[in-house]
Amino acid sequence: MTQTVSINNNQRLQLEPLSTPERLLLGPGPSNAHPAVLQAMNTPPLGHLDPAFLAVMDEIQSLLRYVWQTENPLTIAVSGTGTAAMEATIANAVEPGDVVLVGVIGYFGNRLVDMAGRYGADVRSITKPWGQVFSLEELRTALQTHRPTILALVHAETSTGACQPLEGVGELCREFGCLLLIDTVTSLGGVPIFLDEWGIDLAYSCSQKGLGCPPGASPFTMSPRAVEKLQQRRTKVANWYLDMTLLHKYWGSERVYHHTAPINMYYALREALRLIAEEGVENSWRRHQENVEYLWQSLEDIGLSLHVQREYRLPTLTTVRIPEGVDGKAIARQLLLEHNIEIGGGLGELAGQVWRVGLMGFNSRKENVDRLIEALQQVLPK
Template sequence: MALPSSSAPVSDRHRQRLAPIATPDRLLLGPGPSNAHPTVLAALSRHPIGHLDPLYIELMGEVQELLRYAWQTDNRLTIPMSGTGSAAMEATLANMVEPGDKVLVAVMGYFGLRLVDMAERYRAEVHTIERPWGEAFSLAEIEAALEQHKPAILALVHAETSTGVLQPMEGIGELCRRHGTLLILDTVTSLGAVPIHLDAWGVDLAYSCSQKGLSCPPGLGPFTMGPRAEAKLSARSGKVPNWYLDVSLLNQYWGSNRVYHHTAPVNMNFGMREALRLLADEGIENAWARHRRNAERLWAGLERLGLELHVPEPLRLPTLTTVCIPEGVDGKAFSLHLLNKHGIEVGGGLGALAGKVWRIGLMGYNSTPDNVDRLLDLLEKELPAFRAASPSVAAVAA
């Protein structure tokens, strides 16, 4: 049957002639990604090599060892998942949860809710404890929940990207061991930038991402599993229900056997290797201190401008600051103004904080005094015009 004369053949219908890709320079001061370090970008552009090439296998070992350094752990099973941080998040639950397992999720923001959703999909019996978005859990609250629910797993967000809260970790791992509970920790917005001591804290599984404190583009999800978690994995009654994220299979590739599992994103691991090398050259404690200094510089400047911060200082996350949008200001219009006129990205609120806060990120390569001062200067000079934004001002900004 002939095609109607008005219809082009399928072979041509979707053909486009495009110019080579051109992207603007942006300063990414939102919740992530952050700007990648130039050395990392150069590594990403190198010619690929095979994922079983002896040189690549050597690089794999370097990445694993440097991840252990960044997390302060001796965990044998430490790998970068081929996927974003959400893939690494799901890997913790996919490998640990068997149908009917009790999973307790401590929800204090958007990413706690994501853990709940994932655990339910693996048919866990999910229980939650909750704090308002902007607060953290006390040790007593966690202990009471462990005693009440007696879960096999506690999942907790260390650095809640939606709220800018840093969860204190002292004593939580000890409580989990006392109750026979495995501890999963989300370090997506803390790895490489905020003090983490997985072994000292008694964390059994942790995950992160490549695009925040590690100054690498998105695409890899660091994952680590301790001995207690390995024992639960070995004792499963059936296969891990997610083939791609099955750590018992992935470990055959990332372990000493180097048995093929999937075609690894070799160039992403080139970038990860360089990002971690730069972190080790700086020194992890120096990186932690740099992020803290620059965050405090930002906090002081915002308060000097009369802006209110959503999180009390003792719980503030050095990598992500939530700033309350002043009354009468169209927060989205001002964010678009910063992006379109100055090439600076800041984030808006998620979930319960949507439309209420800006989220300002200072992560990895972007955590510098110059970036802090540049943003504060723009807020001081240009935010006043948006405080009582007329329709014409808002339209121009958009």
């Protein structure tokens, strides 16, 4: 080793080992991971082609099908956060020129519009005020007007706390010959989903919300109809990392190297999914619903009001209206720094108008509601 250049030590920080405050994460995500999940994540890594690791991948695939209620063979975890899995649905399903119709009821609908455009789609959108949802009639009219190849909707809008009803939408999409793409980032594990029954063709999610796992490996699935569109592409998928024509050879029976999986994230995801299978996904949905109703009641009891009409409220994420004259940012900061509780602020149209309170996965427990309400009572102006 000949080394003729001298070392630059400008950026050589001398640090202590990591030390962080213990927060209760009641924002829009991440939520706190289950202790057993953190423990699984800490297992020393295996190689990404080790037979013992391939078995872990197979278990993840089955359990993802279970929580999504689907039999889709192509059901995997993408090696990135939920946004990467979102991009994976678009990258694989969209060919340049495809008409993609996006229903925008909040921030993440807009993100789908931006992404689909980058993959060359002819993007059309329909919108509703943030906090509302589309009726089946509105969707029918839009499909008639735009005749899209793909209809993309957000099931659980993390920016508004509204739940888009999906019953009947799949039939509608079949009637108009288009694929149905659904964002389930804030619903998977916490909100009833029946992917196959509802005729959903493409879906993605994240690990750090309803599944109670740290972020970094993200659920992705494609129906056989969507796979058919993938197989008939005239152009390569415009994203190498997320190309399912390559990835399915790693996750499927061929086991061809594609990229080095985030091994420990998959350990964590397997444990999170295992815990849901143990609880039963319908019990997890029920738990989320019961605890959020307790949250709603508790918030109203201290004089706060909620942004979304009751029947469309998510069990995972609640938007609370910031009372007139209150500095929402200052309150959230006080909760964080004085009480170690994180809640979120509003995004986009709702910036400055609402707080966002998540009760997701391992965090969906009554004691967390009590802790939040107690802290809120201390920091809110009397």
